[in-house]
Amino acid sequence: MYAFVPAALFLALFGVSAREDRRRFRNAIYLGLTCIFASIGLLFQVGHLPPGLAEAVILAIFVVPTVGTLALGVFLIGNGLTMVRKEGRRPGNLLSFAAGVAIFLLIAFVFVAADTGPPALDAVVAGVVLLVAYVSFLFVCFLAYAYLYGRIKVRGDVDYVVMLGSGLTGGDRVPPLLASRLRKGQAIHDAQIARGGRAPLMLASGGKGTDEKVAEARAMADWLMAEGGVPQEHLRLEDRSRTTEENLLFSRTIMEEADPSYRCVVVTNNFHAFRAAMMARKAGVNGQVLGSPTARYFWPSATIREFVAVFWEHKIANLSICGAIVALTVALALRIS
Template sequence: MENQGLFYFFIGLTLFFTAVAALLFYKMKRMSDLRTLRLGRLGILYLANLFFAFNSLIAVGLIYRFSDHPTTLTNIGLIFLVIEMIMLLLFPMLFGFVLPISILILTIKMWRRESKSIANLILPILMFIFLVVDWLAIYVGDLSDQWIWLKVLFFAYPILSAYLAWHFMVYFLSSWIYGRQMRNQKAPFYVVLGAGLVQGEKVGVLLGNRIKAAVNAADEKTVLLFSGGQGPDEKIAESEAMQKYAIEELKFPKTRTMIENKSRTTFENLVFSAQIIKEESQQNSPKFLFFSSDYHVFRAALFAKSLDLQADGGRGGKTAMYYRVPAFIREFIAVLNTERKKHMIWVGLIVGGLIILAIGLEIMQKI
């Protein structure tokens, strides 16, 4: 074969990237504490190495395609190439057509079925902002070179978009991997985090799914602790309504339930529940699992780690897609806010660097 050296080079690349991907997968599986965004960064590197291995294998198949001795590798490479081309063609359609329509449909459902608040309009608001900035970027790109300083400044948009996309992917993969790893975790105590009550005293669908997830995961010895105080617009404490729902609707034994009825926030849910479990189990650092809605679980896990609680795992009750997507984005924004100083520094460095570059180019142009 004429391209034998090139063939072995891409074979080597395929094996190398596959080995690195396997090592990263092993590191993710062996992590002692999954309550970290490092999980998502490892996940991105893992997918990137799989992608490079995938393309190296395509190259191997194509080399055989143009040789005198095509084999099965040729067909494999061509199949992979076709799959990748289809995916690349679908991406513009996904983001330019499917995504805006999906956001519109989800927003309409959210507006009709949930509270009519500004928070529930977060998806269309974000989409509108991006569309406006996109239009401005195209307009600025068509300006003459005398506006070079403005063109340079508008480079902040794609750079900051990439920065935001990176952190969203890290959070998304961290949350997804964490959820997969927690599916089979067990503990003697399950804490169910509260949510607002319907008509001030009834468990709604969102909260009910949290309780069902905990009940379905419990064994014959598991104790459920329902955590949630009484809000200003509620007739009883959330924990009392949750306990009643589990006993009457799901037939869970009352003798294996406890309540924590003073908390108002996720912080208090976790801290107050940990104190009750500590007293009940007579252990300094008792281990427990917590149950929340699926979109909220990972942020609660990060919260538990920051509080140094032994709430190593969490699971989520199912949430309707129209509610889950905007809620997950709000969770992502909340996580960004916890490290706002770091992000402000990076944004400042990016924008500041572009401002200095724009001023320099403007001065050079006038000289």
């Protein structure tokens, strides 16, 4: 049982950290390390397991990830083609396609280099695999915890439902992506009233872009009144912000000025919820972030963008680790060349 001590330690760290604040990225890391050390612990126990169960453990730890990686590459390429067909060839729409192609290029590089390359190239291959493994570990942690975070339910009454803005269509119309956030916000508003709670104020947050005729907050409020029948007295506007960080900071100021002990829920799209929650924590917003539905074909590329942003927000630690891997690879390659 000592083999499971590291997994138990990281699980305890995860529980304590998540209890303190669910919006921390380190929660995702603790959860990922728990799974890795639990898998290692299971491998140490394989010899003591019944034959059928032992094979199942080995299959789950080694074969499933391998097959899953190939399946993921195929899925991402297919999704990338769908994105291009439906959303155009903008660089951001090519992320899932590029990720899928990169998976197969990496596999081809490893096999070709391992068979034909000099010894120094073996060190390079090992370094590349280690670098990819580190980034992949972070991505899987992000993905798994973002999924768990997205299962959060609103408990008790809130004073505000903050809805983060996005770009308008034609300069003054709410697009489907933003409408999804507004529907989610109204659902929270209506559910609180239905269970006998006080009506929370709906705070539409978004300023006026250079290509927009009105502030996003104004268009959002008009949509809620026209499409959702929300009373005007239940609406508040934050119409100065240009970024998500400003959405949260300016909204926090409005809420604190009205009630320093406010409690809120922030609404964005599901692919953006965990990163927005991290930003909300940094901005000092007292509330969790909930996600609204997004078109399935849009989700993979959007999630990759979110991960890249989170990776770069922790660039000092991540680039230091990546730099250490590269330095170790170069030193090893030079030594054996």
